[in-house]
Amino acid sequence: MSEHTITVAGVAIDTRHWIGGERVASAQTFPDVSPIDGSTIGGISRGTAMEAAAAVAAAKAAFPAWAATSRAERARILHAIADGVEKRIEELSIVETTDNGALLRSHRRGVMPRVAHNFRFFADWLLKLEHEDFETRGHTNHVSWDPAGPSVLITPWNAPLMLATWKVAPALAAGNTVILKPAEWTPLTASLLADIAAEAGLPAGVLNVVQGYGSEIGDALTSHPDVRRISFTGSVPTAKRIAESAAANLTPLSLELGGKSPLLVFADADLDLAVDLAVEQYDNAGQVCLAATRFLVEESVAEEFTRRFVEKAGQLTQGDPRDAATDIGPNIHPLQLEKIDGFVQRAVAAGSRAVIGGHRKDGQYYAPTLLTDVAQDSEIVQEEVFGPVLTLQTFATEDEAVRLANDTRFGLAATLATGAPERAERVTAQLVAGTVWTNCFFVRDLQAPFGGSRHSGVGREGGTWSFDFYCDLKNTVTSPNGWNNHG
Structure with a gap:
């Protein structure tokens, strides 16, 4: 050799x-x-x-x-x-x-x-x-x-x-x-x-x-x-x-x-489907450019959505990616792990709350994290983390949901959970994104435009x-x- x-x-x-x-x-x-x-x-x-x-x-x-x-x-x-x-x-x-x-x-x-x-x-x-x-x-x-x-x-x-x-x-x-x-x-x-x-x-x-x-x-x-x-x-x-x-x-x-894509969850959505879509954002330890890292949830269902999300995310297994039972593996490099943790610790210091996670684990593994009490203009909402870190905000109206969704410098993708086709048509027409998924995520066809x-x-x-x-x-x-x- x-x-x-x-x-x-x-x-x-x-x-x-x-x-x-x-x-x-x-x-x-x-x-x-x-x-x-x-x-x-x-x-x-x-x-x-x-x-x-x-x-x-x-x-x-x-x-x-x-x-x-x-x-x-x-x-x-x-x-x-x-x-x-x-x-x-x-x-x-x-x-x-x-x-x-x-x-x-x-x-x-x-x-x-x-x-x-x-x-x-x-x-x-x-x-x-x-x-x-x-x-x-x-x-x-x-x-x-x-x-x-x-x-x-x-x-x-x-x-x-x-x-x-x-x-x-x-x-x-x-x-x-x-x-x-x-x-x-x-x-x-x-x-x-x-x-x-x-x-x-x-x-x-x-x-x-x-x-x-x-x-x-x-x-x-x-x-x-x-x-x-x-x-x-x-x-x-x-x-x-x-x-x-x-x-x-x-x-x-x-x-x-990069991306800082939103997941919009309306009160008329199938909440189990919405939670499944949300937990899927931890795929590849959050190292996916298309990931919907910002949850925007209608106020009336935010508490129930959060409860179900925490329960389902708690069932994920983190560990050696070669093990068939593992759901989340390590992050790529010590420098990336340091970057991820820096984002989280600065957010917590600024008043955010880690509903789950918020800390490193052994080696190059970072605990799946969900942060609430985040301000729209905060670093954690505006900048790409590229790790298993998600944020949750609430909205009262459809117009507010669209405004929050579009209020970053990015526009790679967006995901929408709603039970109303008319709402889906209205909202997707207003979202700034190269790809929009409605009641699904990561469905890709090579004949479609991507960017x-x-x-x-x-x-x-x-x-x-x-x-x-x-x-x-x-x-x-x-x-x-x-x-x-x-x-």
Whole structure:
């Protein structure tokens, strides 16, 4: 076994970058630590501007041939990648659980199958991507999607492989070449993806994977003049730096950022359903950008809602995410745990009350928390915590509910619980959000547009919207005159 190989639950993982179809080591490494027990998994090649330049050069060199590859052949290779993912679902699941602490059962049942589906969906969508020709004064307009070029994809740690392939799959389907930079806290499954893609026959240089810290390699990628698209999922401050970096080259951006989404519970709602939706917000230890972390509950049912919520949340089991009985695992990193606890302690000091939780547990685990007596303009209501911390406020009228729901700088998602279709129609029309769920949560379809409003993001991806971003759209206008009839 190579000095650059580590093993997780019997799965061998190369810790080097994947550039131009070859493994490339860096002079330095950085530690990858499991949030489950704080153990060091291994040292990962720590990329710099040198590796960034090499990856972009490889992507640029591979772009003409990949862009010229037929849609059918691109789709075939994407399906082959999906086949490779499906063959390794168990391996990918245990590696990612070890790396980011999310539930093993969730990876097996939902997350890794979704990774394969990401490739299959965009492969199939590519084959039916078209715009009907239309006429202008006898001239024919034909719309086409041309590959844009090398694309830098920077992905988060909360669902590493699923969110990476949400970007990689449409970028490759569009005919672009890719430089994937996974989050430094969760780099392992991206390395395995490089192996799977190579085994599936993806040409060298079409997918490159580089690892490291944003300040050391990310800036070099996003400022590179040969990069034609940048897609990023993460925090607002990092997005601002990326936007500044990309501005010099006018590189188009897609940004999916933070959220502070509301769950509106009206008195006419099915209260058991509303409570189920509320408890679901602790999924992935609260590390979900779409989570409805602000409960807005009509005054007349607030007490009963809270009682039922506390009872149901008390049934959750927190512990080792590899255990099938576990409902909530650890938080990703000591720095994130410190951030979460800081939010809670400042809120309590300002007068909030922890109905449940409000404290750390052993290791990197934070107790599921619900805070009441929170002011609308307080930090805990206005800022994203990204942990198992929820707040509860009450409202008296529908107008007040909408006002409170929209009163943050974010606009990623919103969830609504009501028994009245007319109310649902009125309220959802007024909510500022990229996605609104009514009497459900986290129902996602890849053909739907996805993204956020305000500080929750720029642009939309999914279905044709993904191809609109990863491609240069072209309209070709043809005159009926001027043909020489030479056949």
